[in-house]
Amino acid sequence: MNLIQKARMKSPWILHFNAGSCNGCDIEILSCLTPVYDIERFGAVNVGNPKHADVLLVTGPVNRRNERVLRNLYEQMLDPKIVVAVGTCASSGGVFHNCYNCLGGVDKVIPVDVYVPGCAAKPETIIEGVILGLEKLAKMPAKPRPGRTSAEAEKVEAER
Amino acid sequence: MSDATNVPFGPQHPVLPEPIQLRISLEDENVLQALPALGYVHRGIEKAGELNDFQQNVFLVERVCGICSSIHALAYCLAVESAMGLEVPKRADYLRVVWMELHRIHSHLLYLGLLAEAFGFESMFMEFWRIRERVMDLLEMTAGNRVIISVCTIGGVRRDIDAEQARTIREELPKVREEVQRLVDALLGDYTVKRRTAGKGVISGQAALDLGAVGPTLRGSGVAQDMRMAGYAAYSELQFQPVTFPDGDTYSRTAVRAYEVFQSMDLVLAALENLPEGELAAKFKGRPDGAALARVEAPRGELIYMVVGNGTKNLERMRVRVPTYANIPALLSVLPGCEFADVPVVTLSIDPCISCTER
Amino acid sequence: MSELAAVQGIERIEDAPLEGLLEAVRAYRDRRARFITATCLDRGERFEILYLFDEGLKTVAVRTFLPKGQRLPSITGVYLCGFLVENELQDLFGIEVDGLDIDYRGKFLVTNTFETPPLLKQTTCELRPTKEEPS
Ligand code: SF4
Numbered sequence: 033m034n035l036i037q038k039a040r041m042k043s044p045w046i047l048h049f050n051a052g053s054c055n056g057c058d059i060e061i062l063s064c065l066t067p068v069y070d071i072e073r074f075g076a077v078n079v080g081n082p083k084h085a086d087v088l089l090v091t092g093p094v095n096r097r098n099e100r101v102l103r104n105l106y107e108q109m110l111d112p113k114i115v116v117a118v119g120t121c122a123s124s125g126g127v128f129h130n131c132y133n134c135l136g137g138v139d140k141v142i143p144v145d146v147y148v149p150g151c152a153a154k155p156e157t158i159i160e161g162v163i164l165g166l167e168k169l170a171k172m173p174a175k176p177r178p179g180r181t182s183a184e185a186e187k188v189e190a191e192r
Numbered sequence: 193m194s195d196a197t198n199v200p201f202g203p204q205h206p207v208l209p210e211p212i213q214l215r216i217s218l219e220d221e222n223v224l225q226a227l228p229a230l231g232y233v234h235r236g237i238e239k240a241g242e243l244n245d246f247q248q249n250v251f252l253v254e255r256v257c258g259i260c261s262s263i264h265a266l267a268y269c270l271a272v273e274s275a276m277g278l279e280v281p282k283r284a285d286y287l288r289v290v291w292m293e294l295h296r297i298h299s300h301l302l303y304l305g306l307l308a309e310a311f312g313f314e315s316m317f318m319e320f321w322r323i324r325e326r327v328m329d330l331l332e333m334t335a336g337n338r339v340i341i342s343v344c345t346i347g348g349v350r351r352d353i354d355a356e357q358a359r360t361i362r363e364e365l366p367k368v369r370e371e372v373q374r375l376v377d378a379l380l381g382d383y384t385v386k387r388r389t390a391g392k393g394v395i396s397g398q399a400a401l402d403l404g405a406v407g408p409t410l411r412g413s414g415v416a417q418d419m420r421m422a423g424y425a426a427y428s429e430l431q432f433q434p435v436t437f438p439d440g441d442t443y444s445r446t447a448v449r450a451y452e453v454f455q456s457m458d459l460v461l462a463a464l465e466n467l468p469e470g471e472l473a474a475k476f477k478g479r480p481d482g483a484a485l486a487r488v489e490a491p492r493g494e495l496i497y498m499v500v501g502n503g504t505k506n507l508e509r510m511r512v513r514v515p516t517y518a519n520i521p522a523l524l525s526v527l528p529g530c531e532f533a534d535v536p537v538v539t540l541s542i543d544p545c546i547s548c549t550e551r
Numbered sequence: 552m553s554e555l556a557a558v559q560g561i562e563r564i565e566d567a568p569l570e571g572l573l574e575a576v577r578a579y580r581d582r583r584a585r586f587i588t589a590t591c592l593d594r595g596e597r598f599e600i601l602y603l604f605d606e607g608l609k610t611v612a613v614r615t616f617l618p619k620g621q622r623l624p625s626i627t628g629v630y631l632c633g634f635l636v637e638n639e640l641q642d643l644f645g646i647e648v649d650g651l652d653i654d655y656r657g658k659f660l661v662t663n664t665f666e667t668p669p670l671l672k673q674t675t676c677e678l679r680p681t682k683e684e685p686s
């Protein structure tokens with residue numbers, strides 16, 4: 033494990049996106065930040081900028097309007113990155129499986145690394161999900177050149 | 193105006209936990225007009241409510257909004273019960289009050305924390321949320337889950353609160369109250385907070401009524417209207433006076449919510465005190481035939497469910513009118529004239545819940 | 552069933568013809584009733600639309616029938632706050648509303664238009680392109 037990978041493990045920066053959730057999981061994610069659960073003891077920081085983030089937490093079943101926003105955020109994040117789908121409805125659609133405006137899960141739009149079950153997912157489960165994701169992150173090679181997303185890298189690759 | 197600048201506020205914005213976009217036209221620092229762009233959380237729950245079995249819908253409507261989830265379930269159950277002519281046992285009525293008020297406490301504490309964060313009081317945000325966890329623990333102890341508690345069912349409630357649990361609640365709430373009191377004093381008495389909130393986003397009582405505002409937004413303008421006065425569940429038998437503040441600004445709306453926390457605690461304790469013995473849920477046969485409308489008071493205001501049954505297990509129509517939906521016109525009318533830096537705080541002052549609004 | 556007979560919880564339902572809708576609504580406005588919302592039901596050939604008002608914690612309603620294909624007059628001139636629900640009617644039922652103050656032109660809640668508006672009775676959820684069994 034080189035220095036960069038180690039630093040990434042010790043201080044994951046998290047971006048949270050609400051893709052049409054009912055808020056139940058969102059407030060649980062916020063609860064993770066507060067003194068009782070205090071996710072910052074793992075070095076995790078909640079950021080608003082996708083370019084800074086290593087972990088994308090997505091809640092909600094993804095609807096037709098925010099699908100584009102979600103894909104956009106994912107594309108903007110730099111590699112390596114992991115996606116954690118928080119909550120049953122982000123994992124599979126859950127109760128919203130027969131709603132006309134829902135696509136039924138984050139993995140219909142972007143690849144997901146960790147599925148966190150629960151409706152609403154408890155803070156403990158969310159923290160565990162992030163930690164599992166970090167283990168996966170540690171094994172990822174510190175791929176493309178810094179400053180490039182994988183899509184950009186592929187494009188450069190193809191042009192060669 | 194030609195030299196107006198258009199600024200999109202959202203959909204991803206740090207003070208808004210949910211995606212909503214406000215398209216704001218500015219002249220220098222002053223807001224000229226604000227228009228919402230919705231649809232980022234629209235799922236189509238009203239349609240799904242027609243496709244599901246009417247009993248499954250209880251779980252669906254809880255997920256309209258995770259913050260006031262069980263109140264949605266209550267409103268739906270009340271509507272179906274009145275369509276079917278079901279009589280709910282007394283004990284269930286009282287237990288419903290206990291859970292609804294615990295939910296209101298957690299929702300208002302959440303709001304107060306977010307508001308503190310919106311003007312940069314990070315440690316106060318943390319404090320409010322730390323206290324809120326103790327209410328969440330009570331919910332978890334009595335219902336088995338933290339935010340989506342699924343206690344209501346058609347005809348009554350699904351769980352009981354036994355003597356042991358009731359004792360814990362009775363011991364815990366006064367302690368929570370003390371801590372909240374300390375924080376609320378700090379929040380409402382603070383000079384900076386007053387400067388940031390007093391006189392910001394003013395709406396008069398008459399204007400609020402004309403725009404159809406509900407809940408703390410209306411009561412913050414001095415209009416004493418609260419659906420709990422109509423006396424659904426056990427509210428008619430408990431002492432209840434709506435909290436109002438006269439000024440109609442962000443400060444008043446916040447103060448209403450802060451004092452409602454204490455009121456809710458009193459209601460929980462009173463309901464536990466008078467908890468009658470008896471059944472938890474009425475047994476029923478048959479399916480809803482006929483239509484009914486139920487109005488209850490959610491933390492953000494009046495919540496309305498209308499169900500139209502047709503004698504089959506599926507409903508003909510399920511209509512949801514949520515409080516934020518009614519408060520958005522009021523918000524849009526107070527934003528023009530505000531300074532841009534106040535937009536987050538004023539927007540937050542109606543406690544918007546977007547996943548409710550769009551269903 | 553082609554129309555609601557009575558609704559539990561609504562004190563009275565007043566029928567208004569389509570042309571008389573605005574007058575009926577204005578009468579409530581003059582009495583200072585608070586507009587709650589409108590509700591639409593798909594009744595085959597026509598829509599049944601209820602406008603709900605609050606009068607001192609009691610619910611009252613004005614009902615009108617709109618044959619499919621006709622345009623609905625907007626009440627935003629009387630109650631401005633009706634614009635949200637009228638935009639919703641445009642989106643979800645495909646009703647065209649005349650004289651709407653703030654008009655999103657059917658892009659209020661849903662972006663891509665479905666073949667038929669989603670809340671109509673003949674629309675089923677099978678419209679969804681992705682339909683894999685969640686395991
Ligand atoms: S998993 Fe459940 S609680 Fe979480 S966002 Fe989805 S519906 Fe809400």
